[in-house]
Amino acid sequence: MEILMPGKKRNRNRSGASIRAKNTRPRRQFNSALMWKVMFMLLFVAALGYGVMSTPKVVETVSNQRVEQVLIEGKVNYISEQEVLAAVNSFISESLLLVDMQEIKQVLETMPWIRSVTIRREWPDTMVLSVIEEKAIARWGEKRLLNQDGAIIAPNNIIGLESLAILSGPPGTERKVMEQYQLFSQLLYQRGLKIAELDLNERAAWKLTLANGVHINIGKSQLMEKMRRLVDFAKNSLIEQMDEIESIDLRYTSGIAVKTKENNISEVVSL
Numbered sequence: 001m002e003i004l005m006p007g008k009k010r011n012r013n014r015s016g017a018s019i020r021a022k023n024t025r026p027r028r029q030f031n032s033a034l035m036w037k038v039m040f041m042l043l044f045v046a047a048l049g050y051g052v053m054s055t056p057k058v059v060e061t062v063s064n065q066r067v068e069q070v071l072i073e074g075k076v077n078y079i080s081e082q083e084v085l086a087a088v089n090s091f092i093s094e095s096l097l098l099v100d101m102q103e104i105k106q107v108l109e110t111m112p113w114i115r116s117v118t119i120r121r122e123w124p125d126t127m128v129l130s131v132i133e134e135k136a137i138a139r140w141g142e143k144r145l146l147n148q149d150g151a152i153i154a155p156n157n158i159i160g161l162e163s164l165a166i167l168s169g170p171p172g173t174e175r176k177v178m179e180q181y182q183l184f185s186q187l188l189y190q191r192g193l194k195i196a197e198l199d200l201n202e203r204a205a206w207k208l209t210l211a212n213g214v215h216i217n218i219g220k221s222q223l224m225e226k227m228r229r230l231v232d233f234a235k236n237s238l239i240e241q242m243d244e245i246e247s248i249d250l251r252y253t254s255g256i257a258v259k260t261k262e263n264n265i266s267e268v269v270s271l
Helices: 010-063 081-092 101-108 174-189 223-244
Strands: 069-073 114-122 126-133 138-140 144-146 166-168 195-200 206-210 215-219 245-249 255-260 266-270
Touching (some): 144 174, 174 223
Parallel strands (some): 069 126, 138 166, 215 245
16 A cells, blocks of 8 residues: 767968857757757656556556555543454455545444544555544433433443443433533532432423432422522531431422431421
8 A cells, every 4th residue: 555179270270160160069069959859858758658558557556455454543441442443344455545434434433432533544554543432421321321412322331430420311302411410510519519310300300319319309490590509508508417418309489498317307498
């Protein structure tokens, strides 16, 4: 895919020698130049003829060079070489020159864990796949995942990713929920709090559950303002009492309601 003419007498030779010198030197130069031109033309014609005769054979050899091996570049954690090779197996026996790279790219990028792939040929017999793997940011429901763009990843299993936060919402809201999750996470990170679940319901209301089990009711509007209120409250007193809290309701105009596990009574705290 592989280089003097002696005289007899002074008076006679002087005139004759000069005549010969004038007539013979140009003739020798002309003959020499002509000879080289003829030789060059013959070599050129021979090379051209050989090229014309051999070109079809060269083209045929290159066209028939099969893909003998496939190399995978890029760091991958969830894609196996066997899966990739199985996806391109039907192309392996095809000509390296004529193989449809765009078709291979489309086939590979339909695989759940492949975000993008670039393909190139390496002669004589190698096809190189530069793979960029998807990065799972959260789970979508129990069995699917979301990448950083909020696009669904649907692998055969999510083994090893069970600790990711579970996001949920009506169909078509994946990107919206992912963006809100990222914004909430950045705020809560300041207080060492982590989201375990985030839900957008059919009524457009948001709820989340922290990793420590505390449920937080956010509501429909002024989401970031309410979450900043929570962060400010946590800064003052919430962190120390977190193990005692069952739920927090942020749907108040100027405060939050905290329900403790012990007495199961909500207390509105003004802020």
